[in-house]
Amino acid sequence: MEKNKEFSYKYPHPAVTVDCVIFGFDGKSLRILLIERGLEPFKGSWALPGGFVRMDETVEEAAMRELFEETNVKGVYMSQLSVFSEVDRDPRERVITVAFYALAKPSDHDVIGGDDAANAQWFSLDDYPTLVFDHEKIVKVAFSQLQRNFRAGNVGLEMFEDKFSISQLYALHSLVTQQDIDRRNFYKKMTSYEYIEPTSEKMRETPHKPSQLFSLDRTTYDLKVMESFNLYRYDHEEKAKVPKSKHHGKK
Amino acid sequence: MEKNKEFSYKYPHPAVTVDCVIFGFDGKSLRILLIERGLEPFKGSWALPGGFVRMDETVEEAAMRELFEETNVKGVYMSQLSVFSEVDRDPRERVITVAFYALAKPSDHDVIGGDDAANAQWFSLDDYPTLVFDHEKIVKVAFSQLQRNFRAGNVGLEMFEDKFSISQLYALHSLVTQQDIDRRNFYKKMTSYEYIEPTSEKMRETPHKPSQLFSLDRTTYDLKVMESFNLYRYDHEEKAKVPKSKHHGKK
DNA sequence: CCAAAAGTGTTACGAATACACCCATGA
């Protein structure tokens, strides 16, 4: 390929990428999903999953596509976090990135590095490798957002298995909000939600804690989450079938 | 046609723009600031103030710059709203836009169309001209955001003069939230805030309403707003390091 | 004086907090 610059414009254009901050929870610590770059620049370094937006897709579609290609994770709720556009944030050229964030359960996905990623792996938020570009900053902003959402009442049930105990929720809530909520009040609050339904089973954890298991009424929960926050549902396959839906909430 | 496309890339790049939704309040209705386009495409049509992001500026800087160039408005709190990236949202080429929104007082700014704008003008949200591109959608999303913020406790004091009455706040709050809050409870709530300070003056309105005037402690208020929401302060001159003015004595 | 809107007080309710207590389990 001799002529390798085929796309010309009258004015300079920045490149546009997407980056995804995916949070998970393993029962002990909060985790983020990272990839090991398989291409230059910074080949071999760790980074947020993401990549260039194609000309025939929206940034949301790009985020879902890249996440799936690079980590095999799909079907999560994605939310636009922020645009990062510092002029020198990428050494190659001017790159503006749209950051997304989502919650996922580590066990639910077959996390396999693919495509441009040599590897994909969950890391503890307390101890993850140095990230390339300004991805550390993006992670910080994402965590702030997560913290805000949690303090505002979000419970992050997307990060749990089908069956979960209130103490697990409590552990996560404490981790994220950094607040010292009374355990018993938290218990009552959670069990008062109509979308958290008790099962009769019991579960066993590390030391000796027999605790009641609960399950989630996804339908009710989704409604609550959707109206509380600005979340959009992105099923990876969505683009393939669904046309364009437009609904306006005019009164 | 000669060769007028000097900027070449190996892969296609979208163009990146910013658009600003500026809300104001005139005592009666909620207003937005629009410009009449002075250039093609859609020359003569109305649009949100905005334009292309330069290679040497962030999207925030671009938003402030374009807003100032096209409408003469500056020194407002800007907040990233969302990225709009539908593939066909611009007829010229692939254009991804970062939408911002801010609150301003209509009277404080000398709204003059400039640069790419033939004209700039405040319109009532109930009755504004058809907008180009997907700007109507952006306005809708911005209003939803505004509504969310107001329901969450924001009072939009940025939209008022130095002296204001509680009934004015109440009128705006009712307009935005569409909620029927008790006037008297609202009054007490507002006057309980430490950043809303009574003055001894009185003001006169349409029929016969003498009402107490209040003023705003900007410092305290800014703190509250900054931590409640994700707002960033952008003084237009900031980049050129011009000293900040606290009071505007101009009229 | 009267109408209309501003401003003040008083009570009620519900969610969030604080904390006391009992139960189940495993070592």
Next chain:
DNA sequence: TCATGGGTGTATTCGTAACACTTTTGG
């Protein structure tokens, strides 16, 4: 058995809602 953590009950606080009432001003 005891230590540890799960689960339940109850009182208090506080912000908000509901609503009665007084004051001010223009006509």
